[in-house]
Amino acid sequence: MAVLFAAYSFVRIASAPGKVLITGGYLILERPNAGIVLSTNARFYAIVKPLYDELRPDSWAWSWTDLKLTSPQMSRETMYKMSLKHFALQCTSRQVFEARNPFVEYAVQYAVAAAYSTFDNNKKDLLHKLLLQAGFDITILGSNDFYSYRNEIEARGLPLTPESLAFLPPFSSITFNTEQSNGQNSKPEVAKTGLGSSAAMTTSVVAALLNYLGVVNFSSGSDNGDQHQESLNVVHIIAQTAHCMAQGKVGSGFDVSSAVYGSHRYVRFSPQIISSAQNAIRAMPLEEVVADVLKGMWDHERTKFSLPPLMNLLLGEPGIGGSSTPSMVGAVKNWQKSDPEKSLDTWKRLSEANTSLELQLNILSKLAEDHWEIYKSVICSCSMYQSEKWVEQANEAISQEIVKALIGARDSMLNIRSHMKLMGMAAGIPIEPESQTELLDATMNMCGVLLAGVPGAGGFDAVFAVTLGDSGNNLAKAWSSHNVLALLVSEDPRGVCIENSDPRTNQITSGVSSVRIV
Template identity: 25%
Template sequence: MQTSKKYRHGRVHATAPGKVLLAGGYMVLYPNFKGISLSLSARFHTYLESIKESTDSSKRDSSDNQFRHKMTVYTPQFGDEKIHYEWKVCETLMTIEKKSHPTPGMQHGQQKKTPLIDNTIVAFLMYYFHFSVQNYKKDINFNTSPMAILSNTIGYDGVAITLMGDEQFYNIGATSDQKASSSQKKTGLGSSAALVVSLTLGLSAYHHLPLPRDHLFVLCYLSHSASQGKLGSGFDIATSIYGSILFQQPFGDKKVQTKVQSTLVTLQEVCNWTGSKPVSTWLQTCQSFFDHVTELATLPSLAFDKIERFRFEKVCESNEKVFLLMCDIENISGGSSTPQLVRLVQQWKQKNESQCQEMWSHIQLHINQVVDNDNALIKNHFVNIRMLMKKMGVCANVPVIPHVVDDILTTLEKNNSSVTATGVPGAGGFDAIYVLMRGKSMDAVKTSLHHTFAKYFSHQYRLTILNVNANHGVAICVEEQSPHTSALCKL
């Protein structure tokens, strides 16, 4: 059978945007409430291209009769580190090996922990392996070994993967010449979710896997949750895939949560596998994982395409654009711990359920009005959302919107007519504030806010300015496209 053309891959560039949760902090963890999440111009990039082997003998070791597929991940923003993955499959055994170059401070033989990349690659391999087995058997109408299937669908060439995040994801300012480093504090724009989404989409395009967006969401949600060790809301993953959305937690049903949790455990267990495993075990595990992903992807609550977009044209004149300004405020009080804020608010909610439901219901009404109403009222609704969030923080004795932060936001609104909304992103606290405003250029927007920021930050503030992309989610570019990949570019 002539199969060499099946695994001639073009160079793939996949990107996914960052996010900011304008309204709905804490609420998006629960299925009865919605939040406004914006996709931003800051994007994470994944580049994939083939590593061509020089000779036939180096492609396959005939002595052990193994299929081998190598992935080398480069992270040039963080010291040119390299992580090597090798997927080995023979007639009876399967192995996934990881090797990373040691970095300063690491002991010899110690592997660097990269859970985001590890879980994303393993989740993709499990899904892709079962898909390949099922479809290859259908095509040729007879059973054959997993090793033969993989050699005829993937081929023996390796793949080089380069991961790069736009500098706005890191605490260096939008115009800085600095490079990001692994020790720098991130700006909370969803770089982890964007990495997972861009890497998963890039792998699917590179391997000619048609991956619907709902399947992409479930795969990325599981990979991201496994890396964090908990089930999150998923709004950051959804925003990276679909663009700016009115997000609602899709896995609120208890039976669904149980299935999600069991699938998550399976992924974590496979990531922790050491040594070789029987191919039969690998086949069964991949089938179970694939079936669960497919089942979750068909849930009606996952119909993100039907979620109404936040229409930014309501707040702009014809010659204006919408800009989001993120400003670090941790120098006021040393920053905040988001997990701690969430834990304290959840404790208050458990003891004051009716009071919490009443506040959140009022916030939800204003969120709905932001989406549905005309531009003259949007600013007022954001002010009311902030007042209610501040009240919740006072009741819970949690600094969701501290007084000094509220003063800054009020001053910004009063002194700048082009400001559409202000607030604290996500869980709030002392980490950052956002300003959503309209203007003709980034420079004009920054200049108009300089005096207010300088008053509070003594000229030491760090300001990041981003475009708001209402409908811009994931995107890919495939060079030397084949019929297998052309449809994916429409995602």
């Protein structure tokens, strides 16, 4: 037993990226509409290790194991007892309500249940004994870009620039909102930037636990192997299910999908596969529910996608405050029911604009692949001019094709913004608020800016821009002059990774050594 226990006496660290949905807002909720989601270099980390270093001779008689969850950025440490019969979690910390994290709780429950549902009886018995004796110690860490640090920067007397953000220590303590609601003190909430922290956090915890428990196996030499892909699929299924359970509803799932697989074109799964699990959980043991979910017909679609070469993703935080995606989605659904004819027409036009943008970006990627030197020259030239002067940079057939695709992409983005704004006005919600419109128009009029928009469901979260060449540096400075903080986020097409070291030991978190598993 001591030898087997030693096999589990190690640390497993997994990380998963945040996301930016550049097309597919609202439409992605319904099949077969697609959306383009970009994964970023902002990552959530989960560190899993045994809670106890030594065997305790009386632990064989127990049916509950211990779990400690630590979130250093929120200065929280939460203790749980976990039943290894029903996988129920009982919080034993004093400040129960404040301390609980439903996304981590469901990630733990469903990952452990997946191990029990996957293993044969012999391995299951060994795992059961080991978990009773070792317990779990889980630490979660999110890159600074998931959260707003405007207050921190202003308090230090620093300018609103990426350099000021870079000055902050990695995994800094999180700033809380302290706004009052209806004249009464509301519960403080973490100020976020809209990168999908809950999906990235859930995915990192699931991946770390499944790897720690031996359910999935990632290695640097199996990037294209069947076992590798199957491991990714298992992480995706468990993370999607846990995330939906924690939310209390079945969302589109693009945020979890990008956290697992990285940047891609996404079509959602049929929601019945998880809603049936939500119903079954009332009548069936969790282990059986998870086994059924793992064997279910997951019909989501993924197509490889990333930005064309020499194009860069930038995010800007306007400092107005975030928006509630669930309430905005609810308003759009109510509008669809109240005015089906108009909403269907808007839906159709928005879908066509989304498809057009995707097509133009794919054309640019193909032109870069086939005519690299010409492509590089055109992109570098256009990066120094406003869009109305891009045509002047094309003096032969291939360069004209490149400029045509660039302008086509811009026009498609303008159409997307127009339809999204009209949809928001009809539904009575600020999908592209006037303040964002002014900011985005000014952004798209700058030299070298290809696209600008509100990601996902829109509102007052961070805006995004796609720039050509090195023009992003000038955009960051221009945003700063408009009280918009350019984040340190860029596209990183990788999905979930198993890390080789604790990210806190590295000065630059984006440089953490990792095994690429997508």
